[in-house]
Amino acid sequence: MIHFRKAVPADIPLIRKLTLAVWPQTYSDILSREQVEYMLEMMYSESSLQHQINTQQHRFIIACDDDEPVGFASWSSTPDKQVCRLHKIYVLQNxxxxxxxKKLIEHIIQSIRSAGAIILELNVNRHNKAGAFYSGLGFTVVREEDTDIGNGYFMNDYVMQKSIVE
Ligand SMILES: CC(C)(COP(=O)(O)OP(=O)(O)OC[C@H]1O[C@@H](n2cnc3c(N)ncnc32)[C@H](O)[C@@H]1OP(=O)(O)O)[C@@H](O)C(=O)NCCC(=O)NCCS
Incomplete structure (x- = not known):
């Protein structure tokens, strides 16, 4: 049975392991290998994850099937206290x-709703199949966003939002 647990800094190696299992499959048809490696270093290095957890107050949860970790997600509040941002959601391919x-998103929505948020927002690459997953859960595209992430690379995203008002 799936259950969730809050991740702590000691889970960083596990988060990195899950990421390295999912990222190449997810992005190999969308981004160059060099850009995937660049983004992994930028967003999933030990020090970057430490910074997200300890300084940026991103909350991470690990999804476990019985005792086996099968995915994770992270989110945080934003300067607009009614909007929370989903940063990461990854489930092992198998x-x-x-x-x-879906359960990860539902868990996050419950948690942020009780903290007063009314919108969950995220970025998804415009070519990522996950866009259809989010649409199915009631997210809609609010704008396109092309972000220069350095080294000549861009993130070409949709920004999607879902109202979580009951
Ligand atoms: C996107 C992802 C997190 C979805 O998790 P998942 O456990 O596979 O999705 P679920 O089984 O909970 O699916 C929930 C619903 O979304 C639908 N769905 C899932 N993936 C879908 C897709 N690619 N296209 C359309 N619908 C999809 C399911 O059919 C299901 O619909 P239902 O409730 O009507 O049965 C997972 O597939 C993943 O990790 N993908 C690779 C990484 C990634 O792209 N992450 C997002 C980065 S922005």
Whole structure:
């Protein structure tokens, strides 16, 4: 059975392991290998994850099937206290399509709703199939965003939002 636990800094190696299992499959048709490596270093290095957890107050949860970690997600508040931002959601490929991603989103929504948020927002690459996953959960595209991440690389995203008002 799927359950969630809050991740702590000691889980960083696990988060990195899950990421390295999912990222190449997710982005190999969308981004160059060099850009994937650049972004992994930027967003998933030990020090970057430490910074997200300890300084930026990103909350991470690990999804476990019985005792086996199968995915994770992270989110945080934003300067607009009514808007929370989903930063990451990844489920191992052989575990996808079993409802874990949806349960992760539902868990996050419950948590942020009780903290007073009314909108959950995220960025998704415009070519990522996950866009259809988010649409199915009620997210809609509010704008396109092309972000220069350095080294000549860009993130070409949709910004999507979902109202979480009951
Ligand atoms: C996107 C992701 C998190 C979804 O998690 P998941 O556990 O596979 O999704 P679920 O099984 O919970 O699916 C929930 C619903 O979304 C639908 N769905 C899932 N992936 C979908 C897709 N690619 N296209 C359309 N619908 C999709 C499911 O059919 C299901 O619908 P239902 O509730 O009507 O049955 C997961 O597939 C993943 O990790 N993908 C690779 C990494 C990634 O792209 N992350 C997002 C980065 S922005």
């Amino acid at each position: 575990q996808q399509g079993k409802g874990t991603g």
